Amino acid sequence: MDLGSVLATVVAMPMAAIFDLNHHASYVHWHFIDVSVSNVLVVVAMVVVFVAAILAPFPHGHDREDG
């Protein structure tokens, strides 16, 4: 087994245990909007990361001031 196969197996096995992809994708239908659940999850993740980026404290170094 080459390095790539080992890497693919190591990464894929736990992911396959969490996500069962052996079925058709689920979709959200709302009026003219037709979007897959996985894409909805990505959009929600982007909103969560955006809000966290604004609210989460940033580690502070040493400030300098010109004046």
Next chain:
Amino acid sequence: MGAGGAERSWTARLRRRAVAALPPEKLLPDRQPAYVASWIYVFGVLSLSSLAVIIASGCILALKGPGWWHFTGVGHFFNSVHLWGVELFFFFMVVHLWGKYWMAAWRGGRARVWVTGAVVFLVAIPCALTGYVSQQNFDSQWISTQAKDAMNAAGIGAFFNLLNFGQMYSYHVLLLPGAVVALVIAHILLVRRHGVVPPFERSRVLAREPSRGSGQRWR
């Protein structure tokens, strides 16, 4: 050529203009205003990091070819690195765009910074989509036959033939990535020239009391 002639040469004039527009301390600064100490300012450089991963993995895929990326373990691995690099690139770029939109990053003469960023986003979309039709498998065949109907319906099928693999592959590995990289370089140079957009509060203070500009806090 005399000293006066040398000063009037196009290289000397170009150098003077470049240094005047972007002096070395602005081009490669060693400090940033204190207000950039927020996670929301990190997403621009995260987008750049993703782009570097995409280009590096894409160069390896182009060198090795479809037989390698479809049928070997290492090829699959780099194929996945390329795909997930693109996923992260768009994820970080969208959060970066939202952050800059809500802080109105076009303020203070930064319209060209905003426009180049927006155009990078728009050009990156077909750059990624042509990747789907460059995979060389049944998935790409199905996508290209569906997408060509969209091109024809939009009236631009004569210019973009999605069933022409050579055309789509050239767009994906040369023309569109070249445009993205050129626009990203222009975007970064413009950010260096104009500086990172200050928060609204800081802009109001500077507009009211320009002398307080010298009291800028740095990191």
